[in-house]
Amino acid sequence: MSHTTQHDLIGLADVAAKIPKFIGKVPNLIQGLSQAYLRTPSTPAGLGIAFEKAVKRNPHGLALMFEEQRFSYKALNEWANQIAHYYLSQGARKGDVIAVMLENRPELIATVIGLAKIGVTIALVNTSQVGKVLTHSINLVKPVALIVGEECRAAVEEIRQALDLPADRLDWFADQETQRDAGKAPNGFNNLAEKIDHFPKFNPPTTHSVQGKDGLFYIYTSGTTGLPKAVVFTHSRWTLAYGTYGHVLNLNPKDVMYVTLPLYHATGIVVCWCGVIAGSATLAIRRKYSTSSFWKDVQKFNASAIGYVGELCRYLMDAPPSALDQDHRVTKMIGNGMRPNIWNKFKQRFGIEEILELYASSEGNVGFSNIFNFDNTVGFSPTPYAIVAFDKEKNEPVRDARGWCQKVKKGEVGLLIGKITRRSPFDGYTDPEKNKAVILKGVFQRGDQYFNTGDLVRNIGFRHAQFVDRLGDTFRWKGENVSTTEVENILCDYDKIAEAVVYGVEIPETNGRAGMAAITLNADATLDEHDLQQMVSQFKQALPGYAVPVFLRIQAQVETTGTFKYQKNKLKEQAFNPAATTDRLLVLLPGAAAYTDLTPEIFEQIQTYQYRF
Template sequence: MQNCPQYVALYLGMSKIGVVASLINHNLRSDSLVHCVKAACTTGLIFETRLGVAVEEVQESLNGMKLYCLDGEMERLTATNMEPALRTCCITKPEIGLKVNPKQVLFYVFTSGTTGLPKAAMVSHYRFIYFSLAVYIAQRLKPEDIIYSALPLYHTNAVVLGMGIMIQKGVTVVLRRKFSASHFWEDCCQYNCTAVQYIGELCRYLLAQPPRSFDTQHRVRLAFGNGMQMELWEKFQSRFQVSHIGEFYGATEGNVAAINSTGKVGACGHFSVIDPFDIYPVKIIKRDETTGQPIRDSNGLCVLCKPGECGEIIGKVKKHGVFQQFDGYANKEQTEKKLIYNVVQKGDVWFSSGDVMIQDEEGYIYFLDRTGDTFRWKGENVSTREVETIISDLLEMRDVVVFGVAIPRTEGKAGMAVIAANQVTDINLNELQHQLLKKLPAYTHPMFIRIVSSCDLTGTFKLKKVGLRAEGYNIHEVSDPLFYLDVRGSKQYEVLNEDSYQAILNGKIQF
């Protein structure tokens, strides 16, 4: 289902009678849809008629699963029409003998799938209650606030934080069926919104819109979410006159969470550097950039990062701690892969976030990248997120994907940027290179550039890299225009053709 009030009523109502909801990305089709429907051992599927075609396409793969259409009949699907059934239901409070353990699963939320197939992460009643309350308190929200949410309800930010705050504290939520950059601030004006939710690339899309009077006529004082790039932070506040950015950090399934309640530019949270009791045990550990494994000392324990050093943020797993629990995934094997043992002392267990962070001397933490996205080139670590943000800013907020690619007989990985443009002439690559020299160190500059008509996004505005990374700069697999940076000759981007491609493979063109 897309965003609608019935969505919230359904997962709450099902929970009331002991049924666990599995929140499916409504953009999925074909094999990806079947994978997510089956990942949580689903026995029934509820859908709305506008998405019935997607269900119809995969019905043979659903193995007789019970189908329920929310708002009508489907000609080619054997599905129960819920509309007349709901109208005849008793509207008084049901008598239920069910006792719910707060540690039990409320619903499953799927990871974004940016690096592979999505995983079904368990969200317990505890997690739903405490995380939404934590954001409500830290961001100084009040019951009279009106939150604008255009984020999909199959994602944690909307379904846990937005709806959780509404359910528990009575805050009003204005729910848009689907995000629209051109209507965002107009909606906020119309409904007198005082706070907005954001995630991922959403803020960049808003900044890419032409200026309008609605940009500053609204009453929004707070924007809260995660994924606000530091380079866009002050631009966003200045243009849209939003006084406070409430950036936070947390994974759907993880036991590590942080909130920036002070408005420190760029920070996604704060952990005390003088906590003598280790009340909330979170560490940043060093990782081997080649193997991806934790770097360990002579005792076999993980090496911790000092202030200013980047590494992976991890959280200690405690079975009886509300915030330290790791509920994991529906698949036990996938759960085990996210655990690190013997970190601070022998026998301890920690959750591996997969996120690269850096902490300053005051305790503020800053998100850099995902492990696997960061790569080494010329002996230096390159954050793809930082390069993506700078290039996008220089190109008027175009979609940009950056990743590392291997070059034969060359150590490390060279940067490659995939840029969305209608045609090659829309971008002056040599002017881009000239501007990059002013903004970024040379080792971070993309050695290869690919121009595409559009970049694929997840439903939560994250750019997909898996397929692009696999194709790399192989001209036999890529039909889009490709360019390489002639660092030892013209020092400009040149067309990558068969001759230059073979010269790179044979080491005649070096970087």
């Protein structure tokens, strides 16, 4: 995934050269770090407290922009308070869970602030989920209510009977400016905009009773069982992000951060937004990312910072050059997944001075952040971690004769593991069995415990790392985690498919890995033109778009290991190259409604980047 040169390795002299520019950030960073690290699980902490402080600092400054809507800190806070008071009146209490399914718009932001203030954990449901996966995600966290936007209502209506939720706890926002016009709620849904209208606008008494150990979000990650896992994101972890990423970003009330990332992911809702709150700056959001509107929006909102994932950067680089590329005041960006091969080109083309690349996972306890503004790195980590030698064939860390793991040398690649301590705890999943699976014990000495990130990184020196690849049964595509088991289960629902093995494959010039499935058909079954179209339509009904396999390989039988695990390594190596196999290969080309046979000509065109996946 990443290509290192000797030039990327970092030593003391390199860090010393960065110090002059870094000095200006130090007072702000010290303030942030003191908030991040001088906390205990029972300290009052979190989003609600931080937001109320920002309201005090900048009451009339802009807190939020969306399309033509503008909200000051005071106005947004009052709206959030009405939501908080309403749910308190409904009996919602600290420790309860409310599921929220809204696209990026002001109603989502106000709801998150309001619920955070009363200590309710907000389950941020992925708005592209449907069917079985959506039912599982909602029921998994046992919510006391579900707040749904009209834009997601059809998906909820379809599974309504399967939800473990009282019929009168479905709350609804119209898909419009609900503070101006609450709209008319469909049957069986409570009109939330109407309900909250009569409630007080002052801060609820509960904000300061929320403690670090209390849950703020459930964020869903792809599970190896095939269904999403819900990861608890505590107020303490939010405060850690706010104190570090939030203050490194060094925004002020004149700054505007433009975010098009989905706010059900931590990069958008935590990393980008906490920088805005820390600086009492403005958050500008768009419902869904659009390449053609990106720099137009940046200009419209007068943005000075942007949030990103690697995929987004690639789309922007692929777009034809335009006068807007440099006609803006963006100098900073924060996010993850920027590929080394476009890092410098991106900075030059768009006039970016600072790429605050970071590494963190929703469930993990180890984080890196590019505070010194080096190129091609996820940055520096203040948390205790190690990078250890890893055996890809055995899929486990290498241990010596005495059973201890081995740290890799500078310049080498290994498995990233985070030490579990009181200050860097592992908050974990909702399922204790899943927690056991990701904790390594007796790593360097008896009794120590480390969280296994499942990611390979390169040690580039001075506590800096470079992301290399992700292991295991998930891969990233279009900035989303795809669970191979979830996709395998859905593919096997197609009546002609007997077995499916799903894995990620690299397409030149793209980020992450595209989905590919090696499938075996039922006895005597063949795939005709109708199937090639029908499969796409059935897969799209059951899976988010990014999880629908781009490539299919029709096999006579699936190869397994002695323990009946699928032989994925060989499949990944051969990928979708027609010269590497005699199996029939199919591809879902961009914009197509059906799979088509992958010929050597199409393969060549994909290699030379003539299709934009």
